[in-house]
Amino acid sequence: MNESSLLRVLDRFKGGFGKIGVDYPVMRRILQVKLTMDGRRVPTIIGKSRKKDGEDGGTEKNQFFGSLWLYLIFGAFSSMFVALGDNFIFQMSLVFGIFMFMIMTSLISDFSSVLLDIRDRNILSTKPVNRRTIAMAKMLHICFYMFFLTGAIAIVPLGVGLVRHGVGFFLLFAVELVLMDLLIVVITALIYLGVLKFFDGEKLKDFINYVQIGLTIAIALGYQLLIRLFDFVDMQQAAFQPKWWQFALPPLWFGAPFETMLHRDGNPLFLLLSLLALAVPVLAFLLYLKLMPSLEKNLQKLSDPGSRKKESAGKGLKAISRLLCSSPQEQVFFRFAWTMMGNEREFKLKVYPSIGFSLIFPFIFLFTNGTEGGISGLPGSKLYLFIYFCALLVPSVLLMLKYSGSYKAAWIYRVLPIGDRVPVYRGTLIAAVVRLILPLYAAEAVIFAILFGAGVVPDLIVAGLAILVYTVICFAYLSKALPFSERFETAQQSEGLRMIPLMLLLSAFALVHYVATMISFGTYVYAALLLAANWILWQKAFTAKLP
Incomplete structure (x- = not known):
């Protein structure tokens, strides 16, 4: 010692x-x-990650x-x-x-x-x-x-x-x-x-x-x-x-x-x-x-272990999984990922701060760059586009989906009859979107609608569609592993560096949205393009060969 x-x-x-x-x-x-x-x-x-045993000459x-x-x-x-x-x-x-x-x-x-x-x-x-x-x-x-x-x-x-x-x-x-x-x-x-x-x-x-x-x-x-x-x-x-x-x-x-x-x-x-x-x-x-x-x-x-409610997949969760997932395997991994994100304490400690920051950042930027008239001057301005900053959490959430404090249980993947890993990834990603990303965005959108007026609701819907496209692109870009199969200590700093282009991409979505608002019916055209992009990406982005 x-x-x-x-x-x-x-x-x-x-x-x-x-x-x-x-x-x-x-x-x-x-x-x-x-x-x-x-x-x-x-x-x-x-x-x-800490050096593996023996890499540092046996010293601690x-x-x-x-x-x-x-x-x-x-x-x-x-x-x-x-x-x-x-x-x-x-x-x-x-x-x-x-x-x-x-x-x-x-x-x-x-x-x-x-x-x-x-x-x-x-x-x-x-x-x-x-x-x-x-x-x-x-x-x-x-x-x-x-x-x-x-x-x-x-x-x-x-x-x-x-x-x-x-x-x-x-x-x-x-x-x-x-x-x-x-x-x-x-x-x-x-x-x-x-x-x-x-x-x-x-x-x-x-x-x-x-x-x-x-x-x-x-x-x-x-x-x-x-x-x-x-x-x-x-x-x-x-x-x-x-x-x-x-x-x-x-x-x-x-x-x-x-x-x-x-x-x-x-x-x-x-x-x-x-x-x-x-x-x-x-x-x-x-x-x-x-x-x-x-x-x-x-x-x-x-x-003291205390008393914890059994968080089994209830009827409501099963109904949601059947509604959003196209196959029984997807439904299973949707419920599995949903439960893990709710129970994994270390996962929450790593991910939830980014959710909190994503919740407050749009308002920090909004009131830092607000109009001279204060809140009364917000309606009619384009500052509602700051809502895109709430999607800053997306890369962090997707990156953390492969880590778990119970990573040793990942052997179960090898004994399950899983012939195709696409349902595994898609079910997990849908669970992350529904449990973590969409509720945050919905809360932000309601507040922005109150601040800017009902006239920005179509733009808020368009921003939501853009964030869904952005989520799939982030998933395709980041390195992949089976959900909750690696220990947190193996998170590499290089993964953090790979998030920089994704942040620039998010700014690009906001910029395109801004340009669309300057064109007659541009917002609705942009919405149609995003709907098509969502349909294609959520169908095709998971068919590539995955690890």
């Missing part, structure tokens, strides 16, 4: 751990095992460190806001908004297992190991990742701040990074504690999955809201518009102390926001310490 350099650093402080009642040798061994196990998990941000390498360079790049880009000027309330609020987005997203997607680890309770609590030792190992485990993650993101902005604004800026920035990390960990833990209080077993795990997805979407929306706090004059001058609800935005808390302490600005609003930046993380941490026994107690619910 390899030994992390972190452990050798901790060895220098083993006397201090002993003084506070921690059995250091035991804690060290626990932490060593945790870090070794973490080396076998691939961070979501890189999405690459923590994949987390292999992803830090990406965080370093994000941090380097954000450093330009630090160097922008001395409008600190704008610059640093934006920087902390970016940092909180990156760190909390990473914490949610990759390190929830650290916060919600029940192995300590199941394995170590039955051994002669005191609770303080277990708790210290868990805390150091969390701090280990937060330190390196924050360091990778912040090291370039810290350096730029030191050179551009001096030592005082650098020290204040460093202190606030610690407070920010403290707040992020505590907020995440307290949210999970709230969930654990009311749910158990499988329902709890599903709910945590949705909480992770919801937090990711909420952070993205919060980032957009942060941008709109300022009326831009130019990139070096932004007028801050104080509002009462700004007290609910943590990035603004961390931006205010730079104005208060470095510019000596006595604005009461900045003073209150600065006080929140210090007081809330500290008070939240004290509350977390008080509630930690309750959190540890409720974590045991994660091992």
Whole structure:
């Protein structure tokens, strides 16, 4: 078992751990095992498969460190806001908004297992190991990742701040990074504690999955809201518009102390926001310490299988499959894919955030590029074409259809009497469209019809037909494998790069639609062409030789 350099650093402080009642040798061994196990998990941000056994000479390498360079790049880009000027309330609020987005997203997607680890309770609590030792190992485990993650993101902005604004800026920035990390960990833990209080077993795990997805979407929306706090004059001058609800935005808390302490600005609003930046993380941490026994107690619910409804293919699902699928085999795989997409927790964690982003992106673009008259100025404009952005999820969904946490069960494909794989692919694709893509589009279309008026309904129908054509083209373009037959770790980065042409293709559909609206009856001609294309593609695109 390899030994992390972190452990050798901790060895220098083993006397201090002993003084506070921690059995250091035991804690060290626990932490060593945790870090070794973490080396076998691939961070979501890189999405690459780990090297096969033996490719790295038999050594175990923590994949987390292999992803830090990406965080370093994000941090380097954000450093330009630090160097922008001395409008600190704008610059640093934006920087902390970016940092909180990156760190909390990473914490949610990759390190929830650290916060919600029940192995300590199941394995170590039955051994002669005191609770303080277990708790210290868990805390150091969390701090280990937060330190390196924050360091990778912040090291370039810290350096730029030191050179551009001096030592005082650098020290204040460093202190606030610690407070920010403290707040992020505590907020995440307290949210999970709230969930654990009311749910158990499988329902709890599903709910945590949705909480992770919801937090990711909420952070993205919060980032957009942060941008709109300022009326831009130019990139070096932004007028801050104080509002009462700004007290609910943590990035603004961390931006205010730079104005208060470095510019000596006595604005009461900045003073209150600065006080929140210090007081809330500290008070939240004290509350977390008080509630930690309750959190540890409720974590045991994660091992409870709970009660889950049997999600069998009901009469309604069978009726839908008979209506949409042309053969019994297609119907079977339609129901199979429908059930897997509903039950596969890891699939939902990978796919549902893209659904959430696709839901909000059209509105972000719509109101960012909206008319001067606001919502009242939308009717009569062509901005409804932004609805095409909701189809950004299509390539991600189709790419993920071949992955599963239960990929080992794919041997069943080899024993089933499947002579032709076309029904397998078509049934699965229809299920993905009906369960994930069309409901999202229908919800968007209803909202757009309300915003733009009933006159855009024909255009919305045309956009829906275009998205169906786009879906089949995406399927034909992306590499194929039997549904849910591969593990998520084998997802290759090259597949992500192949999505770029598909995004350009989606823009091309929107452009053609725009041109069609400029021609008399052009929209209806375009609709007829799309209907024909759908009929041909859904019949012929699956007849090619497939793997």
